[in-house]
Amino acid sequence: MEKLILREIPDFHRIDVYEANGGYRALRKALGMTQDHVIDEVKKSGLRGRGGAAFPTGLKWSFMPKQTAKPKYLIVNGDEGEPGTFKDRQILEFNPHQLIEGSLIAAYAMGANMIYVYIRGEYLKWIQIFQKAIDEAYQRGYIGKNILGSSFSTEMVIHRGAGAYICGEESALMNSIEGERGYPRVKPPFPAQYGLWGAPTTINNVETLTNVPIIIERGGEWYASLGAPKLPGIILYGLSGHVNRPGVYELPTGMPIQDLIYNYAGGIRGGKKLKAIIPGGSSTPVIRADEIEGLRMEPDSLRMVGSMVGTAGMIVMDEDTDMVKLTARIAEFYHHESCGQCTPCREGTGWMAKILHRIVQGEGRIEDLDLLVDVANNIEGNTICALGDAAAWPVRAMVKKFRDEFEAYIRRTSRIPVPDKFTLLEPVAAKG
């Protein structure tokens, strides 16, 4: 299939090349449409957020109030930090102008006169590339006052993060722009009513917005005909772990998992067998190899095995993978990244990490497995934001689907058996 995002054209990141290949035509077209017409087209396309939550994009845009005395903001979420996810960075590097164009169309549709692009702090190289693209777009009159001679004006500014996974959560992200600690906010009110500095705000993922010019140019109906009906369009699959050809693959949604692993990513390294996959970033529940036959990367199919598409950043594990160690590392991550506001998450993630490390170190007890599930259950649904859920799901799924491995880990460890009778040793007297 023809590539629509990761275009195979040399120097596509340069504005001349982008324009020569039809770039900024969709913006011109959108500026000639009414704002409602643009939103309708995006609604028709069925586009859903690509940041992991898959919320319908057109619907989200329609939540923005039409009449308001306050300014309106669009935020581009480029805080990409979910382990296993490395797609937005490809867009920032290889197709920054399509992201700018999509953001401008979105800002026009919602009447936002300021666009903040939040990019994670570690991506300095990509921030520099993207800033260059913004500068080019300003020079050509695509950003700024009276864009392309229309009455629409908007500015675009990059806001660099500073190392906090939680800032990918939209309300934490807004606090981070405001110069606060990245604490998620209680919702409602939702950002469209009360966002940045209390003004109407919409936050969209980098990949989501990069799809917008395609939809405006080719029509919502055309876009909706691509891929899986419940998650239409094209998506960037990131394959990592034990595959021969890891990388980002642009394909229609709903691809068979086996096709992605064995055809696109070239199968398992060293001719080994597949053990499991994490389909869409570390928070999505693990799927065992014996479950993947016929599964597709779309919501209904993955729900059958208790998982979800997430960010489509798929982590592939071969037969030698130590699932217990892997789970401990996932738990440690969420513990590290919990912002600390909600007790169930702040304490629960730490307890899970502690218990899992205890098991890894051979100090595990068989009751620990039920304890882990219990802690996970008590985090899920009891926190301000979704980080709690994201921490609970993978641990619970791992224990459920690889329980025998956890049990073996606990039983095979060389714990010193407790003797029937204790002989207390005389404490060694301190030498004076």
Added chain:
Amino acid sequence: MTHTQQVGMEFMFTEEELKTVEEIKSHYPTSQAALLPVLWLAQKKYGWISEELMKYVAKLLEVPYSHVLGVVTFYSMFNKKPVGKYHLQVCTNISCQLMGAETLLEHIEKQLHIRPGETTADGRFTLSEVECLGSCGTAPTIQINDDYYEALTPEKLDSILRSLR
């Protein structure tokens, strides 16, 4: 910039840097929103963010010092203590873990005789274990100062370390 050098030092941005601060502030309706970008500017200049530096930034942006302290301590990329000339940030999250990040980390520990969180006696290297760098397709990855070094092996790492010694 070492700790001893920073203590008792007068912090000051140059006229040009102050102009940059004003430009940053113009992007936002409040001066507090300029805090992260200005802290980045400060860290770039001084290498790490000390109490004195936080107080300077607080005054500059007219926000309480306690607020600046809260923000600096929330974000992992702001250095709360001096770091070596080369800051080795090893990603050990799952995609990197699967591809041998642990071996890589142990390798660095042995080569430089430091553990994560420590700096070599000569102040050349600081070692940190970090969370996902978004380089999962080219794992394992290490960030050294601002740059990514991807798809590493102990051998490749050795030649990088040699070039930095």
